[in-house]
Amino acid sequence: MPVALAALLSFILAPLVQWLQRAGLNRVVSVLVAAVLALSVLSGLTYVVGSQFYSLVQDLPRYEENLRAKIRPLRRPLGDGLDETARTVKELADELKPPEQTARGQARIPKVEVVPPPPSVMDQLRSVFGPVLAPLSTAGIVLVFLVFMLLERDTLRERVIRMSGADINRTTRALAEATQRVIRYLAMQTLINSAEGALLTVGLYAIGVPNAMLWGTLLLVLRFVPYLGVWVAAAFPVALAVAAFDDWRHVAMTIGLIVALESVTSQLIEPLVYGRQTGVSPLALLVAAVFWTWLWGPAGLFLAIPLTVTLVVIAKYLPQFAFMGIMMGDQPVLEPWERYYQRLLARAPEEADEVLEESMQNGTPREAAERVLIPTLAMTERDHYRGMLNDAQRLYMLAHADAALEELFHVSHVSRAPAGPAVLCVPVQGQADEISAAMLARVLAGSGIAARVLPSTLSREALLERVAHEAPSCVFLCAFPPSGIAAARRLCRRIGEANPGLPIDVVLWDLPEVPERVTRQFIESGARGVFTRLSEAAAQARPATQAAKAVQPVE
Numbered sequence: 001m002p003v004a005l006a007a008l009l010s011f012i013l014a015p016l017v018q019w020l021q022r023a024g025l026n027r028v029v030s031v032l033v034a035a036v037l038a039l040s041v042l043s044g045l046t047y048v049v050g051s052q053f054y055s056l057v058q059d060l061p062r063y064e065e066n067l068r069a070k071i072r073p074l075r076r077p078l079g080d081g082l083d084e085t086a087r088t089v090k091e092l093a094d095e096l097k098p099p100e101q102t103a104r105g106q107a108r109i110p111k112v113e114v115v116p117p118p119p120s121v122m123d124q125l126r127s128v129f130g131p132v133l134a135p136l137s138t139a140g141i142v143l144v145f146l147v148f149m150l151l152e153r154d155t156l157r158e159r160v161i162r163m164s165g166a167d168i169n170r171t172t173r174a175l176a177e178a179t180q181r182v183i184r185y186l187a188m189q190t191l192i193n194s195a196e197g198a199l200l201t202v203g204l205y206a207i208g209v210p211n212a213m214l215w216g217t218l219l220l221v222l223r224f225v226p227y228l229g230v231w232v233a234a235a236f237p238v239a240l241a242v243a244a245f246d247d248w249r250h251v252a253m254t255i256g257l258i259v260a261l262e263s264v265t266s267q268l269i270e271p272l273v274y275g276r277q278t279g280v281s282p283l284a285l286l287v288a289a290v291f292w293t294w295l296w297g298p299a300g301l302f303l304a305i306p307l308t309v310t311l312v313v314i315a316k317y318l319p320q321f322a323f324m325g326i327m328m329g330d331q332p333v334l335e336p337w338e339r340y341y342q343r344l345l346a347r348a349p350e351e352a353d354e355v356l357e358e359s360m361q362n363g364t365p366r367e368a369a370e371r372v373l374i375p376t377l378a379m380t381e382r383d384h385y386r387g388m389l390n391d392a393q394r395l396y397m398l399a400h401a402d403a404a405l406e407e408l409f410h411v412s413h414v415s416r417a418p419a420g421p422a423v424l425c426v427p428v429q430g431q432a433d434e435i436s437a438a439m440l441a442r443v444l445a446g447s448g449i450a451a452r453v454l455p456s457t458l459s460r461e462a463l464l465e466r467v468a469h470e471a472p473s474c475v476f477l478c479a480f481p482p483s484g485i486a487a488a489r490r491l492c493r494r495i496g497e498a499n500p501g502l503p504i505d506v507v508l509w510d511l512p513e514v515p516e517r518v519t520r521q522f523i524e525s526g527a528r529g530v531f532t533r534l535s536e537a538a539a540q541a542r543p544a545t546q547a548a549k550a551v552q553p554v555e
Contacts, residue, residue: 001296001303002138006145008306010153011182013038017150031150035143045217052214056240059210063243174317178310185309193223196265200237203257207250209241225301226285234258280308284328337375344376344397356404365408366443370534373401373408373439377432378510381480398431405435409442422450423541424472426463426495428479428488430456436509437478443534449541460491464498474503474528476537481508485518489525496526506530507537 013034020030149156161171201216209215215237222229241254280288288308292300308328315325326333334342336359343352359368380397383389389397425441427433434456441451454466467475475495479488485508492504504527508514511532519530531537 001299002141003145004296004303004307005142005299006149008182008303009038009142009146010149011179011306012186013146013150014153014179015183017153027151031147034150035147038146039143045221049214049217052211052217056211056214060243063240066243066246170317174313177316178313181309181313182306185305189224192265192269193220195269196220196223196261199261200258203261204237204254207241207253207257208245209237209250209254210244211240212237215240224305226289226305228289229301230262234262280305280312280328284308284312288328335371335375337372337379340372341376341379341397344400345393347396349400352400353404353407356408360408366446366534366538368408369405369439369443373404374436374509374534377401377436378480381430381432381483385483395431398435402431402435405439405442409439409446422452422470422472424467424470424475425451425453426467426475426477426491427454427456428477428484428491430484432480433478433484436480436507437476440476440478440507440534440537443538444541447538447542449538451541460494463491464494467495467499467502472502474505474541476541477504477506477527479506479508481511484508489522492522492527493525503528505537505540508532 016034016037017027017030020033021027025033157175160175161168197216197220200219201212204212204215215233218236219230219233222233225232238251238254238258241251245251285305285308289301289304292304292307294300296303311321311324312328315321315323315329332339336355340352340355343349343355356368356372359372362368363371376397380389380394380401384391384394423441423444425437425444427437434453437453441453444451452470452472454463458466477488477492477495479485488506488508492506495502496504506522506527506529508518508530509532514530514532522530529540531540
């Protein structure tokens with residue numbers, strides 16, 4: 001614990017040491033000046049708290065009558081019941097006591113009492129100075145560690161880089177980000193806590209609560225403790241207001257002041273200043289606070305957030321600690337389409353719709369389709385191809401994706417477009433390809449390009465006849481790999497042979513990139529280009545057709 005405290009203080013004082021060195025002081029003098037300054041601040045804070053606390057202890061006897069007066073009305077309605085309960089418990093305890101062994105022929109067993117010897121001088125000194133020596137010795141150890149950490153800062157950093165086993169670049173970036181996050185959090189939190197503590201001091205002084213500076217200082221310190229610190233700090237002035245005033249009006253004013261200050265600070269000031277971007281999830285902060293408190297007591301509460309932030313940053317850069325970043329980080333660990341797919345697998349369509357709605361709010365329908373629906377269809381086809389989804393599960397996923405497509409674009413399946421050349425979107429095989437073809441047609445319609453969709457149930461001969469009958473400006477073959485690649489290549493060749501000069505483009509959905517070999521094979525089969533995204537296909541279709549402002553699926 002002293003090492004962790006010293007490390008935290010070294011994070012805070014390192015910029016000051018560097019500034020003093022740039023001002024012309026050497027490393028040793030700069031470290032000593034920074035350490036003395038930190039010790040002076042902590043000593044002054046301790047003196048203020050101590051003097052205020054001593055004044056409070058001196059005044060406590062004056063508040064006894066007020067407390068009795070406030071407790072008496074609360075006790076009166078329950079007084080008879082409480083007295084009766086206490087009497088019953090006492091009688092039961094007497095019944096359970098063993099009888100004294102005073103039977104006939106036996107004498108009462110005398111009681112033996114061990115009287116300790118009078119305390120020696122050392123015992124008396126230990127009882128007086130013992131509670132003070134423990135924290136002073138800890139503070140001394142922390143100070144020694146702090147001085148040496150600041151003096152050996154460069155050497156320690158090099159040893160951490162070597163010990164991590166990672167490359168220099170990655171570890172250096174991890175150390176820099178951890179330092180920046182911790183310093184930024186502590187600086188902003190200190191500024192906010194100081195402002196709220198000062199306002200609380202002024203407000204309590206105006207209300208008339210005794211020792212207002214003590215409670216403002218206590219709030220400044222305890223707000224570093226996540227979640228619970230502010231309310232622990234608030235309990236003391238409220239309790240004192242109950243004891244110090246004859247009425248309840250001052251108590252209500254004290255509670256209102258604290259709630260108002262904390263509401264404004266937590267809901268407005270903190271998100272505005274640093275947006276709570278510690279990089280740690282709220283649940284992880286709570287677990288960390290419990291763990292470090294269990295390990296190191298009250299000091300663990302103050303170290304919980306800096307230590308946890310540091311661990312999360314280390315997990316970001318070092319793969320062997322990646323599990324900590326997943327468990328404790330505040331960033332989503334699943335992509336939107338992965339969340340959508342998982343909700344459908346779990347048969348939770350309402351939650352899946354919420355994911356899609358969130359994606360729609362953060363972008364256009366085309367972007368939501370590319371981020372969520374296309375990858376979901378691709379994963380459905382891959383899992384079915386590998387035998388991880390049965391036919392019933394696959395049909396359920398496709399049916400929900402088809403319904404989501406209707407909701408996403410708000411366009412009817414059957415609508416009429418002006419006659420004339422149009423882009424023809426052709427599914428290569430199966431329902432998933434047909435849904436993707438309909439999706440492409442609707443994106444093209446949004447760009448003012450007339451588009452038609454052929455059903456996936458057509459035979460190859462019927463499909464060739466429909467293409468010849470439609471006389472489209474160009475054809476897009478829509479397929480999901482891996483099973484659709486070979487079928488798309490065969491269909492591309494047959495359409496090209498039956499319709500010489502017709503531009504044919506292939507869309508292989510959700511591939512990171514099309515391998516050069518696959519592209520070459522499609523070009524040899526008569527394709528003009530191979531694409532993987534809706535936006536790429538829409539851009540390719542514009543030069544190939546005249547503008548039209550309707551979607552016209554083929555029945």
